[in-house]
Amino acid sequence: MPGPGEFELIREYFGSRFNTGARQGSDAHTVALGIGDDCALLNPPAGKVLATSVDTLVAGVHFPAAEDPFRIACRALRVNLSDLAAMNAEPLWFTLALTLRDSDPQWLEPFARGLAQTANQYGITLVGGDTTKGPLSITIQVTGACEQPLRRDGAGAGDRVFVSNQLGAAAAALPLILREVDGSVTQMEQAYAAYHFPEPQFAVARAIGPYASAALDISDGFLGDLGHICEASGLGADLDLDNFPVAELARSMNGETALETALTGGDDYQLCFTLPEKHLQTVQKLQLPITAVGRMRAAAGIQCSLDGKPWQPGATGYRHF
Amino acid sequence: MPGPGEFELIREYFGSRFNTGARQGSDAHTVALGIGDDCALLNPPAGKVLATSVDTLVAGVHFPAAEDPFRIACRALRVNLSDLAAMNAEPLWFTLALTLRDSDPQWLEPFARGLAQTANQYGITLVGGDTTKGPLSITIQVTGACEQPLRRDGAGAGDRVFVSNQLGAAAAALPLILREVDGSVTQMEQAYAAYHFPEPQFAVARAIGPYASAALDISDGFLGDLGHICEASGLGADLDLDNFPVAELARSMNGETALETALTGGDDYQLCFTLPEKHLQTVQKLQLPITAVGRMRAAAGIQCSLDGKPWQPGATGYRHF
Incomplete structure (x- = not known):
């Protein structure tokens, strides 16, 4: 027409x-x-x-x-x-x-x-x-x-790895949004918010700008995106998953596999950044919505531990809608 | 896959x-x-x-x-x-x-x-x-x-209207490229050059930059695009088509309707610009590949004349591939 x-x-x-x-x-x-x-x-x-x-x-x-x-x-x-x-x-x-x-x-x-x-x-x-x-x-x-660009190639061995807020909500939201599964009204609200209204993390970026050594937004899944920082910086990382910030929706929807959803699910658009040890105290005092989840190391690859034992996710990468 | x-x-x-x-x-x-x-x-x-x-x-x-x-x-x-x-x-x-x-x-x-x-x-x-x-x-x-942007809203009444090089080649090329009609080797070469390798008119723009009052590139057809200058500048234009620069390919392909092709055919990416009378001599001395085709006027609308008589094209606008 x-x-x-x-x-x-x-x-x-x-x-x-x-x-x-x-x-x-x-x-x-x-x-x-x-x-x-x-x-x-x-x-x-x-x-x-x-x-x-x-x-x-x-x-x-x-x-x-x-x-x-x-x-x-x-x-x-x-x-x-x-x-x-x-x-x-x-x-x-x-x-x-x-x-x-x-x-x-x-x-x-x-x-x-x-x-x-x-x-x-x-x-x-x-x-x-x-x-x-x-x-x-x-x-x-x-x-x-x-004024202070946060690139992904600036991480140093020993730098702490942080993520902002929680992860896994957008990936957990997808089956609800596609109506593949049923959910409560609260779950649907969380799903729409997570999937359609991700919040660009300007405030966190501005606060960590003077201190962070590398950063990116988590669009393809945390492990994959941290891999980009590792690759660009010529490093690897050790992750301690005991306190990994898993989104409530991922927990309520995915139960036992919620941690994997948070580690590999895409579309959350939270920040992953690395912070030199010397700035740790300064940044902790800023009371930002961030969680330390690991440390960069010289040897390539990403190693995870949970409850003191080596841990590997069952799936990697992410699913487009 | x-x-x-x-x-x-x-x-x-x-x-x-x-x-x-x-x-x-x-x-x-x-x-x-x-x-x-x-x-x-x-x-x-x-x-x-x-x-x-x-x-x-x-x-x-x-x-x-x-x-x-x-x-x-x-x-x-x-x-x-x-x-x-x-x-x-x-x-x-x-x-x-x-x-x-x-x-x-x-x-x-x-x-x-x-x-x-x-x-x-x-x-x-x-x-x-x-x-x-x-x-x-x-x-x-x-x-x-x-440093000297050429906008489309700066033309003044009385400014001369110019176009660069020739027009109509890309529109005349289309039936050849789509193999709707047959052509000579020379015509095919001209067609591919006109349609696939239009030349951005940087040299002409640079030369007229200090003098021109308005400009745009002719992508949708000369009459329609001159209409954008008229509209943006709150003016109209009188065109004298006796010396309108019709491309050789339009002449050889379209014969009697070549002038219409040049006036309404798209995809040539030549410049159309307006020049205040006071800069006319200066610009003419630059020996650019440009042709004066008319004059801006206060009253809205575009009037064309050919051989001293009013003239109207049979078609306007342009055809996507």
């Missing part, structure tokens, strides 16, 4: 809602020209390094095609913001490349609303985009500014 | 070929950290404004799915670079979000080769990306730096 053209689409659903372009708001000093020209024109903050990341979510792969568009938008932008948080960057601008089967207002309106709500919450401005016809997919590129 | 994972894919085909990340090359001062972390880290050139643009090409919509991947890559990046040229921005960085049905080396190798060749030719560095499984589509976001 011939819907409205590309230009009208962008203008109608995104132009007005996002206050794009030059304006009086908090981003007036960085956005010289927003949506509507060949390029957006942006003034980078002086003396800072820019951090940028792009992610694509494909219907039928990263989310069910029939999923609520409001939730899809919230999750898509939050997942991208998490990459900025993991770098200790403050959000500045983002672009949206949206491919749609047709220009259905019943889909676009809640999608744009979810995107705008999330953008406003995290102080990031939509500065450009492209709308094309085709199989539903969403590509978002976020850009932020940072 | 379970191909190599996302990380291996990116590393194997793009990491090595593009010299991504911190390095000794010409971009060492702007790229602090390339592919492989949560974000790329970039140092924007001091005192310049950044220009950024994103475009998605979907298989079956913007290019035939069976098209040669080398050519797809060249065209995808050139089309995006054209947005930088239209803004008078110099290329800095780009990201690639690639969605693929499977990780077929026979597709990826020539695609990566075409992308790398084009990136090196225009001096733009791949700094990040995402590879996802799904229906084939290519999203590229380019970023450049500019």
Whole structure:
């Protein structure tokens, strides 16, 4: 069906809602020209390094095609913001490349609303985009500014390994969201919150920025992502799982295998970071929602212990939706 | 089929070929950290404004799915670079979000080769990306730096309207490329050059940058795109078509309707710009490949004349592949 053209689409659903372009708001000093020209024109903050990341979510792969568009938008932008948080960057601008089967207002309106709500919450401005016809997919590129970037290649042998908050909720949520299993109202609420509204860990990143030696966000599962820090830093790690922060939903849904869910489940977007011993006391005094789970070591590989005994998870990696 | 994972894919085909990340090359001062972390880290050139643009090409919509991947890559990046040229921005960085049905080396190798060749030719560095499984589509976001941005909202009444080089070749090429009609070897060569290797008009943009009042690249057809300048600048235009620069391929393929092809056909990526009368002599002395085709006026709408008589094209807009 011939819907409205590309230009009208962008203008109608995104132009007005996002206050794009030059304006009086908090981003007036960085956005010289927003949506509507060949390029957006942006003034980078002086003396800072820019951090940028792009992610694509494909219907039928990263989310069910029939999923609520409001939730899809919230999750898509939050997942991208998490990459900025993991770098200790403050959000500045983002672009949206949206491919749609047709220009259905019943889909676009809640999608744009979810995107705008999330953008406003995290102080990031939509500065450009492209709308094309085709199989539903969403590509978002976020850009932020940072003074103390947290890379994944800076860990040292002996550094403590930390994770933020709890892990395993998003993986435990998936069977509930897909209605493969039944759950209580509380479990469903926890599932939607964990899966659709992951919280980019800006506050934790900002607090640990001056002290941490390496960091990333846990998108593919803790063990795999810690493996990226190990590989990038040329190290291994010893983990003590006795106090590993397993999310309540993982415990209530998965019982005996909850620890494995927390170690290998993806989509939580919590931070994993390493901290040199000398900063341990300083960071502990900050009373952050973080747990020490192990220590980096020179020898490659990741060794786990539970109750003083070696322990191995039954599964690794993660399952896309 | 379970191909190599996302990380291996990116590393194997793009990491090595593009010299991504911190390095000794010409971009060492702007790229602090390339592919492989949560974000790329970039140092924007001091005192310049950044220009950024994103475009998605979907298989079956913007290019035939069976098209040669080398050519797809060249065209995808050139089309995006054209947005930088239209803004008078110099290329800095780009990201690639690639969605693929499977990780077929026979597709990826020539695609990566075409992308790398084009990136090196225009001096733009791949700094990040995402590879996802799904229906084939290519999203590229380019970023450049500019001192004298050429926006589309700066035209004044009385400004001359110019176009660069010739128009209509890409639209005339399409039936040849799709093998809907037969052509000579020369016509086929012209068709592939026009359609797959459009030239971002950096040299023209750089030369007119200090003088032009508005500019854009002609992607959707000259009349429609000039309409964007008119709309953004709150003006109309009078066009004299007697010397309109119609591409040779449009003449040889389309005969009597060649002028219409040049006026309404898309995908040429030539520049359309407006020039205040006071700069006319200065710019004419630069001997650029440009043609004056009309004049901006206060009253809205675009009026064309040919042989001294009012003229209207039979069709407007353009056809995706």
